Amino acid sequence: MKLILIFVICFSTNLLSAEKKILQKANNNLNDQASLQRGAMLFMNYCSGCHSMQYQRYQSVARDIGIPDELMENNLIFDKNSKIGDLMLSSLNKSQAEQWFGGVIPDLTMITRVKGVDWVFTYLNSFYKDDSRPFGVNNMISPNINMPHVLEELQGTTEINFKEKLIDGKMEIINEGIKSKGNGRLNEDEYLSSLRDLVNYLEYSSDPSKLKREKLGIWVMSFLILLIIFTFLLKKEFWKDIK
């Protein structure tokens, strides 16, 4: 029994590490406010048409990441019926989603907690042209997904880059990941940097109080250090005459 358990544990950690190797690192930085703002802009422009963020309000996002209310209202709320205090719901309703995309479109508030930041980053960099699919694209880490490659105008048309390599004396065809034809608005570095901003915003959304907690933490630590200094001085004062 124990042996089986050990075998299962070894096997599953092996699988995990195999997945880790495939994933690209997002290397995003939650303390970079400009990146969070660019990410929010990308989300509103390219994702909010289909995906909701039902646990977030426009106003809290604006305040957390330093966008003035007016700017948010005039430039980033595309749903005409929504006001700044409203929840970030998508204008697409369930039956439309089912009819057009054959299923439920997931809410993205918690997506980086469910899937991991690196997973979402890699997912958005894994679409490739596949004419057999309804939207003409497929995804390497989420095969046969029904989401169109909505960032194609930025990344360009992508294809899987197959290469022939000599392995142990045999020619084998290796999948070297996707490659853009270069017909997008951004080059590869710029595209990855935009994805970094986008997942940065998604990670912030999955735990908005993290930003506040970290700022508060610095104050709490400074207060504790000050308190230690004063208690130490007080102790010296008390014991001064007792000898």
Ligand code: HEC
């Ligand atoms: C045209 C509508 C549409 C837009 C715009 C869109 N998506 Fe999606 N997305 C979908 C659909 C549909 C699915 C679910 C597909 C399925 O389950 O087959 C999905 C699924 C996902 C998933 C889950 C993938 C998985 O395997 O679980 C993520 C993550 C995601 N979208 C991120 C984004 C991001 C980030 C953007 C903006 C850059 C975006 N989507 C824009 C339609 C859209």
